[in-house]
Amino acid sequence: NAGVMQNPRHLVRRRGQEARLRCSPMKGHSHVYWYRQLPEEGLKFMVYLQKENIIDESGMPKERFSAEFPKEGPSILRIQQVVRGDSAAYFCASSPGQRGNEQFFGPGTRLTVL
Amino acid sequence: QKEVEQDPGPLSVPEGAIVSLNCTYSNSAFQYFMWYRQYSRKGPELLMYTYSSGNKEDGRFTAQVDKSSKYISLFIRDSQPSDSATYLCAIFGRGSTLGRLYFGRGTQLTVWP
Numbered sequence: 001n002a003g004v005m006q007n008p009r010h011l012v013r014r015r016g017q018e019a020r021l022r023c024s025p026m027k028g029h030s031h032v033y034w035y036r037q038l039p040e041e042g043l044k045f046m047v048y049l050q051k052e053n054i055i056d057e058s059g060m061p062k063e064r065f066s067a068e069f070p071k072e073g074p075s076i077l078r079i080q081q082v083v084r085g086d087s088a089a090y091f092c093a094s095s096p097g098q099r100g101n102e103q104f105f106g107p108g109t110r111l112t113v114l
Numbered sequence: 115q116k117e118v119e120q121d122p123g124p125l126s127v128p129e130g131a132i133v134s135l136n137c138t139y140s141n142s143a144f145q146y147f148m149w150y151r152q153y154s155r156k157g158p159e160l161l162m163y164t165y166s167s168g169n170k171e172d173g174r175f176t177a178q179v180d181k182s183s184k185y186i187s188l189f190i191r192d193s194q195p196s197d198s199a200t201y202l203c204a205i206f207g208r209g210s211t212l213g214r215l216y217f218g219r220g221t222q223l224t225v226w227p
Contacts, residue, residue, distance in 0.1 A: 033213060
């Protein structure tokens with residue numbers, strides 16, 4: 001049973017470009033969460049999605065960031081017009097239900113903005 | 115005030131030592147308390163979780179929750195060099211938006227042989 005998969009593992013973008021981060025949840029998991037980890041900081045919640053629904057996006061910046069979890073395919077975190085401050089590790093977690101004690105994390109995507 | 119406070123360390127101990135890692139939290143409505151281990155440049159790995167107050171033991175690891183003090187701890191007995199990692203506490207419950215975890219900053223632990 002494969003764990004949470006994220007790709008790419010490393011992504012380099014120049015300022016102003018778009019970044020697309022993908023997350024495939026564990027088999028049987030229909031809840032997906034995105035977190036961001038900045039250097040010297042803990043993980044910060046960004047968004048919580050179920051299939052075709054955004055449940056909570058209160059942790060996501062209002063501009064340039066969007067997330068989706070379509071009926072088919074992986075969840076996508078999209079960052080438009082990236083800036084240097086977006087450089088961070090982005091982690092996806094999935095769970096079978098709405099319980100925080102069952103969130104399992106992927107290996108992360110490390111975004112570097114030049 | 116942050117939801118979860120955790121001393122980032124770093125903490126350096128000799129092999130075989132007992133390690134104590136701690137967090138405090140602000141909202142008494144939180145119910146689930148988790149500890150994650152994160153190796154360098156890897157994703158967090160769920161170590162243990164506890165519900166409500168009390169102790170929970172799993173091998174060399176013991177998680178402790180004191181809800182009256184809003185204080186959570188992770189003890190590692192007979193620490194090994196392979197325990198060297200960053201340990202993150204996380205909380206979840208009625209006081210948080212459904213689904214989201216609140217994390218501490220993480221404590222960096224090094225166990226030297």
